[in-house]
Amino acid sequence: MLTIRNLNKSYAGVRHRAVLCDIHLDLARGEYIAIMGESGIGKSTLLNLIAGLDSPDSGSIKLDGTEFTAMDDDARTLLRRERMGFVFQAFHLLPHLTVEQNAALPLVLGGGAPAQCSQRTHELLGAVGIAALAASYPRELSGGEMQRVAIARALVHRPQLVLADEPTGNLDPDSARQVLQVMREQIKSNAGAGILVTHSPTAASTTDRIYVLTAEGLLPQ
Template structure:
């Protein structure tokens, strides 16, 4: 589903700072991988490149056989809308929409029928422990609640590639376990490919395999 080859990314500042160097990774359908590493090493940048939110300097990214490097904005937008679910650290909920409306956004964009959309939103609200909060506005939520809603929104359209950037960072242990189970279930039941960026060893343990991103590249974790 996802094939990354020899990816590189640098940023200009006072000099040139190379964030990613020669990164290669394959993630098959139904496979869920974790990426760990120190803060600032480039984990979020890697997800942004895979999602087409910024271009790499070098290398190739193929999603479901489609090379995304070099695609124009319209084609990248359609690809993200149809095939990807991205859980951002910053949530990006729309504050003046309700929780249910936020979750339903990707379904509306993909023209899912209202009846089916309602069923999916109801099921996801229950799955994140917020079935009584569908009519609350996003601006009324706590940080942990916003994180759970962001995860539900990312999964609503049943994406084939799930990218989760520190999805449990704002959650208490019980809520974290709940959303990690939901992400794992989505990968399995939808036969999706999933990448979880995390600092948490317990979160990484819910995936099939773990990689560590360092200054020298991306390597399989030595931990069992």
């Protein structure tokens, strides 16, 4: 469902350097992979490109045959909202919305019926262990709790492609295990695909295949 060919990205500026060089990846429906690699190598940059939040210098990213890089911003935003779920490394929760409203956002923006949105949102908040915080605001939460809201939000609309950037970095081992299990179950039950970026070998081992991003490209481990 996701095909990446010859993807290149560099950042202009004082530290001008190539970040991603000639990246190739094939991800089939139902497949869940991990991407590891040293800090600063370009993992978040790659996820941002796949999500269409940033543009590559050259190369191709196709989602079900549609060239993502050629779409205009509106079309890309719609596609991202409907078909992708993204857990950002820095959460990006909306401060004026409660936990429940944050987690429900993709469903509400997608025009879901309120009762169904609410039921599905509670199901996921429960699954990641923060049902009791539904009425709280992000400023009242710990880092690990915010992280779990972000994960619920990324899964709530049953996206075809889940992109998770270090989603368990702030969690204790038991919560991490619980959240990783929920991610895997949701991805598999929606017959979607998922990419987990992580520094944790334990987290990576919950996926089907592990890749390592290096200066030479994205290599199967």
